[in-house]
Amino acid sequence: MPIRWRLTLYIALVIGAILFALGLALYFLSRGVLLSGVEDTARSRATAAARTIESGESLSDAYVGQLTLDGVVLFVRDGGGSVLRKVNPPANGATENVIWREAKNSGRPASGMATLSGDDPFYVYAVPVDPQAGPARVVEAAAPYEFAQHALEVFETVLVAGIGAAFLLSIGGAYFLAGAALRPVEVVANAAREMGEGDLSKRLPVANPGDEVGRLAITINGLLSRLEAAFARREEALERQRRFAADASHELRTPLTTISGHARMLDEWALEEDPKRAKRSVGAIRAAAGRMRGLIESLLILTRGDESSDLEVGRHDLAAVAEEAAQAARTASDGKVSVEYVRPQRAVEATFDRDRIFQVASILLDNAVKYTPEGGSVLIRVEKEDVGAALEVSDTGVGIPEDELPLIFERFHRTDYSRTDGGVGLGLSIARQIAESHGGEIRARSTPGEGSTFTLVLPLRPPPDGYAPRSRADHHRTPR
Helix, strand or coil: CCHHHHHHHHHHHHHHHHHHHHHHHHHHHHHHHHHHHHHHHHHHHHHHHHHHHHCCCCCCHHHHHHHCHHHCEEEEECCCCCEEEEECCCCCCCCCCCHHHHHHHHCCCEEEEEEEECCEEEEEEEEECCHHHCCCCEEEEEEECHHHHHHHHHHHHHHHHHHHHHHHHHHHHHHHHHHHHHHHHHHHHHHHHHCCCCCCCCCCCCCCCCCHHHHHHHHHHHHHHHHHHHHHHHHHHHHHHHHHHHHHHHHHHHHHHHHHHHHHHHHHHHHHHCHHHHHHHHHHHHHHHHHHHHHHHHHHHHHHHHCCCCCCEEEEEHHHHHHHHHHHHHHHHCCCCEEEEECCCCCCEEEEEHHHHHHHHHHHHHHHHHCCCCCCEEEEEEEECCCCEEEEEEECCCCCCCCCHHHCCCCCCCCHHHCCCCCCCCHHHHHHHHHHHCCCEEEEEEECCCEEEEEEEECCCCCCCCCCCCCHHHHHCCCC
């Protein structure tokens, strides 16, 4: 059953119960008032007649006419129960009852119901009379219930009709009010129905944010926003995964093609016909295999980082790590690029995995040397900041275009000028991942044609237990 009909039924039943209880109370209250009026009439008329007889006055016709108004019947009896006088008796009416005997014997007024004519009941009130007043001993006044019953029947008919009409109106009113109350819900439901499964950009209308339906719509809109963001992150992750698989396949295909080609040449003719060519092919195969080994090792490092592998952290001097990495880079550059190390005045200690941070410093220095023309310089220094320890690598290289800067930490991303350097574009991704696993970060700034600066920032204290690096979706943010 729809909610609207359920609300209508509930409201109608409640209103019907209230109307029934109210009608019942009014009926019994009116009945009590009418019956009490009949009894009061009989009591007052009998008492008045008895007091008149006791005073020695006679019951004149005019006075008796007043006493018998509204159909009241008056009896005056002697000590034996014989009727001395009866006024306004019903046709073929009976005169005998037990009420006068009770009043005569007890010496006190008595009352009850009696049937004087047909089936019409009368309320009889009997009052004893002082014996000194004459032969009269009991005065009875009988008031008919006929008028009260007729009034009750009319009232009952009007009451039933009124309650029935009010109940029907309450059903209509309840149906209308339920529809008005549920109309915002219907609007929200229609708007939600119009939203396609893949269209999470729409929002539900909020007519009145202060009521329950408005708060529900606001809550659902918030949920839709979170779902939209979650689906966007999921699509982004899937796209990145597809791009990652395609890039890895592409990077692996090149050395595999080289190995396959030279191996086929060696197998078909080079070993026997051209030993020098065969030797060069063996060297090419070894170089391609080394390139594949480096790529696979880099991928394994990224995989272990994604799985949050344990770090062997300890308290180390970041300046000593930077100096060691600078010496290795200076040796590798073979004098083509000047690698300078600025020693801090004192040790800069922080908590980190020494081998991993050395790897980060080596990656940053390797990139700086690689993208700095011959005769340029690379500067590495370490200093203590308010938020942690910082290792900064600056170069006078070609720089990074502004539109490329937000993408340099992407896996397999390489700028156009670096496509012939033999790298696969995983170094900075690995460096950033290691930094984040320590609770740190890598910042990058660059000016095309002037050089670039990369800064590794590590917290002075270890990251809290349960720390998780930022999600991959966060890597789209521009480095600061």
